[in-house]
Amino acid sequence: MTDLLKIENLTIGFHNQGQETRAVSDVSFTIAPGETVGLVGESGSGKSVSALSILKLLPPSAHISQGTIRFEGEDISSLEMSALKNLRGNDIAMIFQEPMTSLNPLHNIEKQIAECLEIHQDDFDHKTSRHRVLDLLNKVGIPNAEERLAALPHELSGGQRQRVMIAMALANNPKLLIADEPTTALDVTVQKQILALLKQLQQETGMAMLLISHDLGVVRQVADRVCVMKDGAIVETGQPAHIFTKPEHPYTKMLVEAEPTGQPGDINTEETEPILTAQDIKVWFPRTKNWYGKPLDYVKAVDGINLSLASGETLGIVGESGSGKTTLGRALVRLTGCDGTLNFRDKNIDTLTGTPLRHLRKHMQIVFQDPFGALSPRMSVSDIITEGLSLHEPELNTYQKIFKVRRTLEDVGLDPASANRYPHEFSGGQRQRIAIARAIILNPRLxxxxxxxxxxxxSVQAQIVTLLQDLQQQRGLSYIFISHDLKVVRALSHRVMVMKEGKVVETGSTAEIFENAKEDYTRELISAAFDL
Incomplete structure (x- = not known):
């Protein structure tokens, strides 16, 4: 069988201030028509750089020093821009890791998906494009797809934005789909749907796929072959059955065995005063308005939630994308307006504004889902992390700030020498660690x-879970932990709240929820998570 994609001896370096950092070294692999090849490895191992080089999407500082990239027998590494434009999004499509930064914030969902069709389809018809867009949105599991056509990216949850990206990539039935962490932002039930969808499309169209992921469960389910990358080189290649049951390279063994483990420290919630209480929290967004601007209908993102969080406790909030988890989290730290009553450390905070609200920020921090969108591209890592210190601890001198930054970077597993680099120079996982460092440097209470x-x-998930557990024990921190990864939730949370369509479906201790869930919805989430 002729290879659809053939990469030979690919070597890529990044130039910075006269020095070259090698990101990919002598990488070779092939993908046959209809085949799925999984590319796995830790953050920074060179997976995404290898994929971006296929469509020449590397930044200007990157340079391919050797190697060839052939698609259908043709060397595409030296194609002109006009030929590349025909190739991108048509024969080869890509799903990027960060949907918020990949979608245009000024255009609605319908326009962005229709644009993919308009560029590449000669028989493009505006009248029929809506039907194709709706079909794609339904295929990738967007609820109430017709109502969502006019939505802007910021009006969708992180998981829904990722599904829109998948719909855009599949619009022109590509021969090769490059999927860079396609299920990262999706809850476990939708992960199963998306994986089943991708398998179905492969059977129908013969599409090949390069699947880049740190989730070994996803790769194991989908891939025909697996390539393991470490420090820019492929260290092991083989069938999933062999790679995941009898790995040969020590690095592969470490990846397979890595799993978030442990459990949160003991806490007596009956004797500990609540650090946060919330009563009847509602966040309703107007969906339609009349001629006078009066809302006629609402999206009830959060609809009457009550909760209490003890000092030193972790409350895990789980549910499918769009269930209201993130909106609730933002409302609890006063980043989103809400109705209801909020009390933090026995003080009412739902009416705070101006300077009192800014002072509150030191004690209540948030780590956002999309690390790239949350970090300023114009600021170095050191500036990003010290921004909060400059505002809330102005008495610190320069040397004290540098010391705190270096110690915090070490706490989250980053090299202190990287403090003067910028966010775009880090992998997605490394950027998330920077975001965590920015939050914990202020020693917040929540x-x-x-x-x-x-x-x-x-492997880094396990490190971060251990880090969060240690910080909680040392400093008495309280966490609201929002996640679709139930394995991490089980390792970190004292209690779990299950949300669906803005309401609480079920709540209880972690053991009660995972071992004796009462609701069918909760059991479905748990089943999907541990099947993967």
Whole structure:
């Protein structure tokens, strides 16, 4: 069988201030028509750089020093821009890791998906494009797809944005789909749907796929062959059955065995005063308005939630994309307006504004789901992490700030020498660690963690879970932990709240929820998570 894609001896370096950092070294692999090849490895191992080089999407500082990239027998590494434009999004499509930064914030969902069709389809018809867009949105599991056509990216949850990216990539029935962490932002039930969809499309169209992921469960289910990358080189290649049951390379063994483990420290919630209480929290967004601007209908993102969080406790919030988890988390730290009553450390905070609200920020921090969108591209890592210190601890001198930054970077597993680099120079997982460092450097009392491990590979997930557990024990931190990764939730949470369509379906201790769930919806989530 003729290879659809053939990469030989690919070597890529990044030039910075007269020095070259090698990101990919002598990488070779092939993909046959209809085949799925999984590319796995830790953050920074060179997976995404290898994939981006196929469509010449590398930044200007990157340079391919050797190697060839052939698609259908043709060397595409030296194609002109006009030929590349025909190839991108048509014969070869790509799903990027960060949907918020890949979608245009000014255009609605319908326009962005229709644009893919308009560029590549000669018989493009505006009248029939809506039917094709709706079909794609339904295929990738967007609820109420017709109502979502006019939505802007910021009006969708992280998982829904990722599904829109998948719909755009599949619009022109590509021969090769490059999927860079395609299920990272998706809850486990939708992960199963998306994986089944991709398999179905492969059977129908003969599409090949390069699947880049740190989730070994996803790769194991989908891939025909697996390539393991470490430090820019492929260290092991083989069938999934062999790679995941009898790995030969020590690095592969470490990846397979890595799993978030442990459990949160003991806490007596009956004797500990609540650090946060919320009563009847509602966040309704107007969906339609009349001629006078009065809302006629609402999206009830959060609809009457009550919760209490003890000092030193972790409350895990789980549910499918769009269930209201993130909106609730933002409301609890006053980043989203809400109705209801909020009390933090026995003080009412739902009416705070101005300076009192800014002072509150030191004690309540949040780690966002999309690390790239949450970090300023114009600021170095050191500037990003010290920004909060400059505002809330102005008495610190320069040397004290540098010391705190270096110690915090070490705490989250990053090299302190990287403090002067910029966010675009880090992998997705490394950027998430920077976001966590920015939150913990202020020693807050409460941290809302919105999918903090979704962009991290398994080994780093385990490190971050251990780090969060240690910080909680040392400093008495309280966490609101929002995640679709139930394995991480089980390792970190004292209690679990299950949400669906803005309401609480079920709540209880972690043991009760995972071992004796009462609701069918909860059992479905748990089943899907541990099947993967």
């Amino acid at each position: 941290i809302v963690l919105d999918e903090p491990t979704s962009a991290l590979d398994r």
